[in-house]
Amino acid sequence: MARVILLPGTDKRTRSGHPWVYLTQVGDVEGELTAGDVVEVFSAQGRFLGRGYANPSSQIFTRLLTRRRDEAIDREFFRRRLEAAAAYRQKVVKDTTAYRLVNAEADFLPALVVDRYGDFLAVQFLALGMDGFKPIIINLLIEMFAPHGIYERSDAGVRAREGLQPFSGPLYGETPKFVMMNENGVRYRVDLHTGQKTGFFLDQRENRQAVSELAAGARVLDCFCYTGGFAISAARAGAGSVLAVDSSGSALELAAQNAALNEVDDRCTFREANSFDELRGLADSGEQYDLVVLDPPAFTKSKEALAGAVRGYKEINLRALKLLVTGGYLATCSCSYHLGEALFLEIIAAAARDARRTLRLVEFRRQARDHPALLEVPETYYLKCGVFQVF
Numbered sequence: 001m002a003r004v005i006l007l008p009g010t011d012k013r014t015r016s017g018h019p020w021v022y023l024t025q026v027g028d029v030e031g032e033l034t035a036g037d038v039v040e041v042f043s044a045q046g047r048f049l050g051r052g053y054a055n056p057s058s059q060i061f062t063r064l065l066t067r068r069r070d071e072a073i074d075r076e077f078f079r080r081r082l083e084a085a086a087a088y089r090q091k092v093v094k095d096t097t098a099y100r101l102v103n104a105e106a107d108f109l110p111a112l113v114v115d116r117y118g119d120f121l122a123v124q125f126l127a128l129g130m131d132g133f134k135p136i137i138i139n140l141l142i143e144m145f146a147p148h149g150i151y152e153r154s155d156a157g158v159r160a161r162e163g164l165q166p167f168s169g170p171l172y173g174e175t176p177k178f179v180m181m182n183e184n185g186v187r188y189r190v191d192l193h194t195g196q197k198t199g200f201f202l203d204q205r206e207n208r209q210a211v212s213e214l215a216a217g218a219r220v221l222d223c224f225c226y227t228g229g230f231a232i233s234a235a236r237a238g239a240g241s242v243l244a245v246d247s248s249g250s251a252l253e254l255a256a257q258n259a260a261l262n263e264v265d266d267r268c269t270f271r272e273a274n275s276f277d278e279l280r281g282l283a284d285s286g287e288q289y290d291l292v293v294l295d296p297p298a299f300t301k302s303k304e305a306l307a308g309a310v311r312g313y314k315e316i317n318l319r320a321l322k323l324l325v326t327g328g329y330l331a332t333c334s335c336s337y338h339l340g341e342a343l344f345l346e347i348i349a350a351a352a353r354d355a356r357r358t359l360r361l362v363e364f365r366r367q368a369r370d371h372p373a374l375l376e377v378p379e380t381y382y383l384k385c386g387v388f389q390v391f
């Protein structure tokens with residue numbers, strides 16, 4: 001096994017549990033190394049830091065799989081990791097047939113995502129080294145969880161940084177395009193082949209539940225609704241009317257089907273539009289709402305584009321605040337990792353000042369518990385959801 005020796009003074013983050021060893025940290029590689037191989041990582045002083053897979057052509061040279069010197073990376077290793085991931089979900093996941101079974105780095109299986117939709121699994125292999133373990137992992141998933149089918153959705157852009165082509169397709173068993181899930185008593189039809197992410201925004205499950213508790217009798221506006229997650233759960237919780245907006249026609253088609261499936265189609269209207277324009281148009285025509293949900297896509301995927309993203313978040317929050325009645329509620333989200341919690345709150349406060357509204361914090365929420373984050377790995381915490389009452 002090749003040995004990776006870090007440059008002096010570059011091991012602090014690695015010692016505190018961050019699994020990514022950057023190319024810039026690497027001083028020397030001893031022994032033969034083929035991309036995807038498991039290597040051992042040592043500090044400049046010769047201290048063992050961990051064992052992980054390497055990709056010399058990625059900025060992330062190694063992703064550590066274990067920090068224990070006596071732990072081999074073999075089939076049993078992956079079985080233990082998968083068992084631990086499943087045991088954790090047994091504790092924290094409730095009232096749903098769909099959830100994230102493996103959340104990559106935060107389950108100590110870097111670059112591996114496994115989402116469960118009832119009897120079907122959707123998987124993502126997002127780094128070269130993890131891709132090499134695909135046969136073992138798929139075999140274990142079949143043995144441990146007995147799914148009816150497994151579909152791969154490794155079509156995320158991050159694969160390019162690992163020198164990998166996007167891939168999407170069936171890996172095992174039956175893999176119908178549409179599968180059903182039931183979350184908090186709401187049924188959704190999910191596009192397993194071409195839906196966004198792996199088909200559903202599972203990370204918002206607990207937030208959908210929390211927000212739906214504010215929906216009884218409300219006039220609801222759900223901007224960036226995708227296949228109707230917040231909209232339909234609000235309608236099921238007794239919302240008087242729901243207008244839901246998205247720019248994706250295919251997402252809206254499913255949203256409309258989902259509304260019918262849950263017998264709330266009489267109260268839900270879906271509109272294909274740019275949410276920025278729609279928010280402006282609704283304000284111009286004097287519309288008012290009791291509950292507005294903002295769940296936009298990440299406005300930035302890099303630090304460099306942060307300023308533009310800040311303007312985007314400010315604008316939609318400002319426009320949403322203008323539409324809310326006194327005593328109404330705003331549920332506003334950001335899944336941009338580069339936009340931290342403090343800055344997000346500042347943006348919302350600035351929007352409130354401009355709109356001359358006072359916001360009372362009901363609760364500040366994060367990604368659901370089946371998407372855990374590691375304290376020392378900031379990249380694993382990305383989803384913020386502020387719930388405010390507006391005065």
Ligand code: SAH
Nearest residue numbers: 201224225226229246247248274275295297
């Ligand atoms: N709230 C949803 C997830 C939203 S994901 C749920 O609970 O399932 C973000 C959505 O924003 C995607 O569906 C995407 O199609 C949509 N989107 C992206 N840019 C948009 C824009 N400018 N206007 C409206 N929708 C947009």
